[in-house]
Amino acid sequence: MYKVLIVEDEDIIRKGLVYKVDWLKYNCMVVERAVDGVDGLEKIRRLQPDIVMTDIRMPFKDGIQMLEESKPEYDYEAIIISGYSEFEYAKQAISLGVNEYLLKPIDFAELHEAIMQITAKIEEKRRLKSYEQSFHDLNVYHELLDIQHYLYRDNKTKYVMHMLEYIKNNFHKKISLQDVSDHYQVSTVYLNAKFKEETNYTFNDFLNRYRIIKAVELLRKGDMLIYEVADYVGFQDYKYFSQVFKKYTGTSPTQFLEK
Incomplete structure (x- = not known):
């Protein structure tokens, strides 16, 4: 109207x-x-x-x-x-x-x-505005997908490779850098510094971005409700999931589905 x-x-x-x-x-x-x-x-x-x-x-x-x-x-x-x-x-x-x-x-x-x-x-x-917004969202999505390239690059130290694999295999669980630190008996400060040096992201930032990539994939399939997707990719708090999703994609999960 x-x-x-x-x-x-x-x-x-x-x-x-x-x-x-x-x-x-x-x-x-x-x-x-x-x-x-x-x-x-x-x-x-x-x-x-x-x-x-x-x-x-x-x-x-x-x-x-x-x-x-x-x-x-x-x-x-x-x-x-x-x-x-x-x-x-x-x-x-x-x-x-x-x-x-x-x-x-x-x-x-x-x-x-x-x-x-x-x-x-x-x-x-x-x-046209809707098209431009969709194009922007698509660019943001591809920017997120670029993160996955780090999973397959070879020029990484042993610890960073392990951290990336850990995220890839456990993103759906409640995990933290402290878990990796405890497992390898290496300080969180050192691990985070090496991770940032080689990926340009902090551990938590990369983890959240990777979770959002997986959330986008699931939302596009349309087989799960939004709160189910949030839980599956490791967010127990739906409100927090919505905030993180909007931060990285520029739109809420509901608006993403509408588009």
């Missing part, structure tokens, strides 16, 4: 724009009305609408000023309505990225066409 804000100082026109348009037909809803540019600017900042329909000539602050002060920051789409004598304002509107410009008296057939064009543009922008 697209949020619409109507900014118009003439009461009769403002009401006409609200009640003479079947907004739901275009998946839109008028969330608020403003009586001038100052009022409109405040409501844009508070409501962050998807579409702003505004008159140009208004008291206190005109429509162009309102657009200049808000559009770059809130990135909404705008429809401008004005009289013939204000047509020069169209040039300024175009520079602000406004392509829908209607003259008074309003032709509602033209308005309906403008709304269709605007909603299609918004939908395309959202689709």
